Amino acid sequence: MNAPERALSFLLDEDNNEQKITYSADTKVSNAGTFTINKEDHTIANLLRMQLLRDPSVRFVGYIHPHPLVHRIDLKIQTASSTVAPIDVLQSATEDLAGETDHLTTQMTEAIHKWKKENQSGIGQFN
Amino acid sequence: MPHQRFPKVEILSIQPHEIQFILSDTDTSVANALRRIMIAEVPTLAIDLVEFHENTTVLNDEYIAHRLGLIPIKYTPPDSMGGGDCNGAFLPHRECVCYERCPRCSVEFELDVNFDVAVRERQVPEHERCLPFTVTSADLRSNNDLVQPAHFLSQEEEGASHDQGISIVKIGPGQHLKLKAIARMGISKEHAKWSPVAVATYRFFPIININEEACSTLTQDQKQQLVDVCPDRILEIDPVSGKIIVSEHAWETATFTEDLKIAQNAMKKRPEDDDFVTVEHSTDRFIFSVEGTGAMDAEEIVMSSLRVLKDRLHYLGNMIEALKESGM
Numbered sequence: 001m002n003a004p005e006r007a008l009s010f011l012l013d014e015d016n017n018e019q020k021i022t023y024s025a026d027t028k029v030s031n032a033g034t035f036t037i038n039k040e041d042h043t044i045a046n047l048l049r050m051q052l053l054r055d056p057s058v059r060f061v062g063y064i065h066p067h068p069l070v071h072r073i074d075l076k077i078q079t080a081s082s083t084v085a086p087i088d089v090l091q092s093a094t095e096d097l098a099g100e101t102d103h104l105t106t107q108m109t110e111a112i113h114k115w116k117k118e119n120q121s122g123i124g125q126f127n
Numbered sequence: 128m129p130h131q132r133f134p135k136v137e138i139l140s141i142q143p144h145e146i147q148f149i150l151s152d153t154d155t156s157v158a159n160a161l162r163r164i165m166i167a168e169v170p171t172l173a174i175d176l177v178e179f180h181e182n183t184t185v186l187n188d189e190y191i192a193h194r195l196g197l198i199p200i201k202y203t204p205p206d207s208m209g210g211g212d213c214n215g216a217f218l219p220h221r222e223c224v225c226y227e228r229c230p231r232c233s234v235e236f237e238l239d240v241n242f243d244v245a246v247r248e249r250q251v252p253e254h255e256r257c258l259p260f261t262v263t264s265a266d267l268r269s270n271n272d273l274v275q276p277a278h279f280l281s282q283e284e285e286g287a288s289h290d291q292g293i294s295i296v297k298i299g300p301g302q303h304l305k306l307k308a309i310a311r312m313g314i315s316k317e318h319a320k321w322s323p324v325a326v327a328t329y330r331f332f333p334i335i336n337i338n339e340e341a342c343s344t345l346t347q348d349q350k351q352q353l354v355d356v357c358p359d360r361i362l363e364i365d366p367v368s369g370k371i372i373v374s375e376h377a378w379e380t381a382t383f384t385e386d387l388k389i390a391q392n393a394m395k396k397r398p399e400d401d402d403f404v405t406v407e408h409s410t411d412r413f414i415f416s417v418e419g420t421g422a423m424d425a426e427e428i429v430m431s432s433l434r435v436l437k438d439r440l441h442y443l444g445n446m447i448e449a450l451k452e453s454g455m
Contacts, residue, residue, distance in 0.1 A: 006316070006317045006318065007221075007317050009316055009317075010168075010314070010316050010317075011221075019446075020442075020443070020446040021443070021446045021447060021450055022450070023450060037443075041163075042159075042163070043159075043160045043163040043164060043167075043168070044160070044439060044440075044443070046156045046159065046160065047156045047157065047160045049156070050154050050155075050156035050157075051130070051154075051156075054130040055129070055130055087447065087450065087451050090447060091444070091447050091448070091451065092129060092130075093130075094440055094443055094444045094447060095444060096129065096130055096131040096132075097440050098437060098440040098441060098444060099131045100131050100132050100133070100134065100153070100157070101433060101436050101437045101440060102437065103131075103133055103134065104134050104136070104150075104153075104157075104433060105430070105433045105434070105437065107134065107135060107136045108136050108148075108429060108430065108433060109430070111136040111137065111138045111148070112138060112141065112426050114138075115138040115141055116141070119141075
């Protein structure tokens with residue numbers, strides 16, 4: 001009766017005009033801000049966080065998944081200088097990850113092809 | 128790209144229902160993200176709506192509907208033989224423009240089994256006429272030839288089974304089950320029936336270091352003791368030199384138990400001495416093992432999870448771009 005719809009854990013709430021990602025600059029700390037990403041969980045958050053840690057212009061990065069029943073994550077980023085904004089490092093991190101995923105996809109396809117060629121005689125062989 | 132990693136893949140084995148590979152030169156977060164996506168976010172087909180016309184069996188409607196939902200549904204692309212990715216062939220039903228359902232977003236299955244009719248058709252001998260028989264997934268008739276229930280995981284399972292498919296309910300004399308089931312595309316986050324994997328795990332590649340200097344201070348008996356104390360048999364005594372060496376298949380069997388550490392602590396002359404043999408987790412090599420349910424071939428599951436991750440990252444990239452342009 002009170003159970004929320006399961007699909008709301010990954011679909012944006014269009015009726016309430018929910019945005020995928022919002023930003024609020026930190027008032028007390030310089031060059032810092034928090035991104036709120038809706039309808040995401042540790043899968044993407046940890047991935048982004050670890051990639052951001054590789055960037056030397058990032059001074060601090062951390063994420064929180066506040067409650068398992070609340071489907072959003074808060075990602076806090078502080079950059080080392082005011083020349084680089086948190087949103088810029090986040091954008092480059094996302095691009096790097098997309099490039100890594102593409103690379104992994106081609107590697108995987110090639111590895112599967114190679115294995116199949118080496119280990120199966122071809123015609124007349126079931127998958 | 129400034130700080131991009133370039134991961135490597137080495138396939139260990141591929142079978143229709145299972146794939147094992149080694150992923151290296153990448154971070155735990157990538158391995159974990161892939162694992163989580165394989166379990167929760169790869170789209171598959173599963174029965175989602177059931178209309179009952181007749182049910183005089185011993186199980187009630189919702190029980191049978193629940194069982195039907197858990198049957199793995201295989202989509203075979205026109206040019207291949209095994210279970211493939213259904214993402215391109217079907218639309219998620221929420222995005223489809225049709226009123227309720229259509230061939231573009233769903234597949235209909237019909238099941239009509241009447242005990243009395245079936246007994247006549249299969250010419251069961253007199254003395255067996257009142258024995259119950261099993262309604263299985265083989266009795267589901269699909270309206271789309273490319274989509275069929277996955278009855279068995281492998282040929283051996285098919286040979287070993289008494290039934291023609293996954294058992295749904297057993298019916299007896301006078302019982303009749305007639306229903307129409309609609310299968311739709313979804314992800315496991317919504318309901319576990321849409322999960323394409325039975326198991327998707329990874330373990331860390333072990334890094335085994337043998338401190339030769341320290342080992343040379345051990346007696347042969349002590350060395351044998353160290354080799355025997357490991358339940359996963361990662362060490363051996365080299366027959367020629369008598370030294371402790373790492374065995375060939377250590378990376379396959381390593382389970383990172385504490386036995387070695389405890390045995391070494393007892394052997395050390397002082398507690399702060401270096402260990403003779405250390406076993407650690409590698410931080411950038413992972414041994415993946417993905418086992419499917421029969422709905423999709425294991426390598427298709429991995430490729431599909433990579434596609435889901437790529438699409439997710441592109442979508443986020445676009446949203447970030449939009450946020451940037453709107454001036455935050």
